[in-house]
Amino acid sequence: MKRSTRQRRAIREVFLEADRPLSPQEVLELARRKVPSLGLATVYRNLKSLQEEGFLVPVALPGEPPRYERAGQAHHHHFLCRVCGRVYELLGCDLGLTHLPPGFLAEAHEVTVYGRCPGCYSQEG
Amino acid sequence: MKRSTRQRRAIREVFLEADRPLSPQEVLELARRKVPSLGLATVYRNLKSLQEEGFLVPVALPGEPPRYERAGQAHHHHFLCRVCGRVYELLGCDLGLTHLPPGFLAEAHEVTVYGRCPGCYSQEG
DNA sequence: AAGAGGATGAAAATTTCTTTTCAGATGGGT
DNA sequence: ACCCATCTGAAAAGAAATTTTCATCCTCTT
Numbered sequence: 001m002k003r004s005t006r007q008r009r010a011i012r013e014v015f016l017e018a019d020r021p022l023s024p025q026e027v028l029e030l031a032r033r034k035v036p037s038l039g040l041a042t043v044y045r046n047l048k049s050l051q052e053e054g055f056l057v058p059v060a061l062p063g064e065p066p067r068y069e070r071a072g073q074a075h076h077h078h079f080l081c082r083v084c085g086r087v088y089e090l091l092g093c094d095l096g097l098t099h100l101p102p103g104f105l106a107e108a109h110e111v112t113v114y115g116r117c118p119g120c121y122s123q124e125g
Numbered sequence: 126m127k128r129s130t131r132q133r134r135a136i137r138e139v140f141l142e143a144d145r146p147l148s149p150q151e152v153l154e155l156a157r158r159k160v161p162s163l164g165l166a167t168v169y170r171n172l173k174s175l176q177e178e179g180f181l182v183p184v185a186l187p188g189e190p191p192r193y194e195r196a197g198q199a200h201h202h203h204f205l206c207r208v209c210g211r212v213y214e215l216l217g218c219d220l221g222l223t224h225l226p227p228g229f230l231a232e233a234h235e236v237t238v239y240g241r242c243p244g245c246y247s248q249e250g
Numbered sequence: 251a252a253g254a255g256g257a258t259g260a261a262a263a264t265t266t267c268t269t270t271t272c273a274g275a276t277g278g279g280t
Numbered sequence: 281a282c283c284c285a286t287c288t289g290a291a292a293a294g295a296a297a298t299t300t301t302c303a304t305c306c307t308c309t310t
Contacts, residue, residue, distance in 0.1 A: 003277050003286060024268085039289040044268060062235055063185035065267065079229060088229070095220055095236065103243030104204060104213070110187055111220065112235045118228030128256060128307050149297085164259040169298060171257095190297065257306075264299065275288070280281100 002049075010034035011046045012055065021059040021067035021078065021087045061087065061112050077111035083120035127174070135159035136171045137180065146184040146192035146203065146212045186212065186237050202236035208245035 010031040015022065022030070028043045047068055050056040059067040061080055067087050079088040090113065100106055135156040140147065147155070153168050172193055175181040184192040186205055192212050204213040215238065225231055 001278085001286080005277070005287060007288070037289075041269075041290080042288055045287085048269095060188035062187055062189075062237070063191065064187075066188065079225070079231075082232065088226075090225065092224065099217060100204070100215065100238070101213075101243075103246060105241040105246055106204075106238050107207065107240040109236060109238045112187070112237075113225070113231050114234065115232040116230040118226075121228060121230055130257060130307075132258070162259075166260075166299075167258055173299095251310100253308105253310085255307095258304085260302100262299105262301075265297085266295100267297105268293105268295080270293065271291085273289100275286105276284105277286080278283100280283090 006035050007031070007038055007042050008046050008049075010038065011043065012050065015050075015056065015068070015070055020089055021069040023065060023067050027068070059087065060110075077113070079113045079115065079117070081117035081120055082114055083116055086117060088117060131160050132156070132163055132167050133171050133174075135163065136168065137175065140175075140181065140193070140195055145214055146194040148190060148192050152193070184212065185235075202238070204238045204240065204242070206242035206245055207239055208241055211242060213242060 011027060013034065014027055014030040018030070024040065024043050024047060027047065028038060028040050031043065032038050047056065051058065051068070054071055056068045057071045059069050059078060061067070061078060064080070064087075069089070073089075074091075075093055077090045077093060079090050080086075081088070090111075093111065095109060095111060136152060138159065139152055139155040143155070149165065149168050149172060152172065153163060153165050156168065157163050172181065176183065176193070179196055181193045182196045184194050184203060186192070186203060189205070189212075194214070198214075199216075200218055202215045202218060204215050205211075206213070215236075218236070220234060220236060
């Protein structure tokens with residue numbers, strides 16, 4: 001039977017409070033504010049089970065290890081800050097999936113925008 | 126001094142003949158048709174030096190190890206076939222870079238389209 | 251055609267990320 | 281409160297991609 005532990009609750013809360021996809025390391029750091037003894041293995045175990053129960057979905061970005069975000073959101077894309085490495089959600093989608101070459105069948109698409117987030121806007125680099 | 130070896134020439138030719146980004150494994154397989162003794166370490170070494178001399182650029186796709194394509198091409202995006210795993214180039218770009226939230230600065234973007242390529246169009250899966 | 255230093259191939263080593271192991275802690279039904 | 285299967289934390293092990301090592305080969309200059 002699936003138990004409700006402090007660790008599991010803390011990880012779930014972190015995603016309810018976050019407004020952006022989180023990496024396992026970010027989850028660890030945020031959830032340790034609630035449960036300081038938390039270990040990375042427990043984060044991975046709960047990320048997996050929270051996916052299996054449909055609470056989280058993985059977010060893949062080019063050249064990046066996966067992040068995770070809450071499941072069930074509307075179609076959207078992502079912004080990767082090149083300074084701090086954080087990922088943000090972009091509402092809406094302007095992509096006109098028009099001229100594919102003949103013979104290609106499109107089933108899905110992903111857009112990644114790179115740049116600077118508000119907190120890193122004015123830094124050097 | 127940089128030498129012109131059979132291996133290096135073969136790898137370069139593979140990219141001149143290919144019309145799509147190639148993974149290190151794909152480069153190995155294609156270049157072995159020209160130089161059967163070719164090893165994977167040599168592929169990696171030459172991918173690196175061909176990048177340094179500006180002949181190749183890396184192509185990152187979500188959740189995928191990097192491919193490489195010829196440098197200097199016009200802005201374009203990529204199509205990943207979910208059946209065979211090959212990546213194709215998509216000419217043009219329909220992305221209206223759109224309503225970013227205030228405070229975000231966009232510097233670049235990437236679009237990945239997923240689906241079936243002509244050769245895999247009618248297969249099951 | 252001979253010499254010197256870069257290049258190669260195979261295997262071992264690294265790197266990065268993730269999963270497993272295992273002994274001890276703990277949630278929750280009784 | 282008790283029991284015990286599940287969960288946890290730390291460390292070891294695994295997986296996957298890439299880099300390094302090293303003995304040998306080969307390209308280029310002389």
